[in-house]
Amino acid sequence: MKPVDVVGSAVANTFRSRTRTILTVLAIFIGAFTLTITTGLGTGINRYIDQTVAEIGAEDVMTVAHQADETADDGPREYDPDAVAASGIGPDAPGAAQTIDPITDDDLVTIAGIDGVESVEPLKQVSVDYVQHEGGTQYAISVGSFIPGMELVLASGEQPDAEASEPQVAIPVDFVEPLGFDSQADAVGSVVEFGVTDATGAEQVVTAEVVGISEAGLIGTGNSASPNTALTDELYTAQATGATGQTDVYGSAIVTFDPELGEAATQALKDDLDEAGFTATTVEDQIGAFKSVIDGIVLVLNAFAVIALLAAGFGIVNTLLMSVQERTREIGLMKAMGMGSGKVFGLFSTEATFIGFLGSAVGVVLGMAAGTAVGDALATTMFADLPGLTLIAFDPVSVATIIVLVMAIAFLAGTIPAGRAGRQDPIESLRYE
Amino acid sequence: MSTPVLRVEDLHRSYGRGPTRFEALKGVDVEVRAGESLAIVGKSGSGKSTLMHLLALLDRPTSGSVELNGVPADRLRGRELNRVRNETFGFVFQQFFLTPSATVLENVILPLKIAGVGRAERKRRGMAVLEQLDLADKAKNKAIDLSGGQKQRVVIARALVNDPQVIFADEPTGNLDTTTGAAVEDLLFGLNRERGITLVVVTHDEELASRCDRRITVRDGRIEASATATATTAATGEPGRPTEEVAA
Incomplete structure (x- = not known):
């Protein structure tokens, strides 16, 4: 029998007992559907993260800090009055509370001298007590570190201008109403006050113009006030008023490469x-760590989907065993007519693979349709303030991988009944009633 | 005398081991000559089916030799054996063994499909054989929709489509009424006469056996009598019809 005839016969045989085939295909469909959705989730979220990184436009900078002292094994560390709390890009960066040696002006010279460093800027860290508008209620707020080239996702207004000499700020969209603004348009162009505690414990107030309203982002920049360079400098100066030790030392520096x-x-x-x-x-x-977490979660979800597929695999075994039983005499006849055991095996394993293909193709197509519909619906409701996030997205490679994986599982499941069919003795099979 | 199509010598076939060992054939010698019709008769359990399976190379003897056209069959293995069986033999079974949901044509061309014949050629040869048997108009019908006699004619068409040297018929008329059975018999003996296809019929139907050129009776794993139809008729005292002179 030619391979093309083996496939043709297998496909025809699949539809011989329609109900049974449909039920088996349904079981595989459920697994393939789930796997499509979970994989799509991973693809969608990771794609969004990549977009976010691109939007920040900060691929050409790195945060540089002194290495943490490796004193973990040497008992408690001696107190260093010059130690600062280091922080990476953004206020929510991990390891924010770690104390390390500060970056001094000398260090900046050293870093600038390293091959590949285009420029180096100290990262001025400011912590603001509150924000208020025209003497209204004071709200706690964090102020993000300004990274040159960073682009916020804006709800309205403009990006804070790094070059501007006047202090400018973009405030998160959540602060618009509490601060007493009627609308986002009302907020843009008005002035807000930031309260800062200086080194002597006195309260300093810095004013800035609101130029933009930022959307909440995934990595936190949009959740805090984003100052321009002028405002950062003013806040930093206010914060350092009366300080003795730390005026010219910084937690970290920003290197452009x-x-x-x-x-x-x-x-x-x-x-x-x-x-x-x-x-x-x-x-x-930093984002890579985030992606690892997403990948981990998606992996666990995928594992559940694969478990569903394995269960469906037993469905294939069951279906085909029944089929082999029913077609015992037919198998016997084909063998009597000179069909080899290998071809009989091929016939039944192809049938299993085809069932797997049917289930996975239907599952993948419907999974993509459902995923896209749900993703679109969520994008306008639950994730409306995360523009650009398509929760469930698909790429051709992972979709093809799912189909191939399901067909492989189906083939493996099919080897059990196909092996039984291949080993059948033609005489016994023809005698079978 | 020309080489017989099939020759078996001192054939033994046993099943099982130890105390449950059962000897189905206890030393059988048979020659099947080209172009003859041979009836293998015997009660059920006599070993006649086992003998047919061994002749059709579906089974291997415990001891003894089987020769096909003078070549020892135990030299044939795997693929080669399958090919020989596909090209040399046609099978007609009492229970038809048609795939009910497939069309008549699909059922008929199954041996060609197994042999790896191309699609167009399969159809051409399938239709040709169906026309010979006046079944061309049924080609697209499902096998399940046919009457018993039509089914058996489809089975004969399937056995013929590969242009075999020998047709093995296992109780070919067992499931048919007398009239249809007679028509099927006429068809088989016609093929035997006109196309020189060797016919090996396994049956316990005396009348069918008596139409064959020669008959052998199997009892308890041994050949009891080998005779021409005329001699058999004389022995059983049944009215037989005169048969053509057999080359002996």
């Missing part, structure tokens, strides 16, 4: 900084 040179060059720069005693973190590094 050329990402066009590729991964290897970036890694070389990191290694050089590492040798000089600094830790360098790019935006991608």
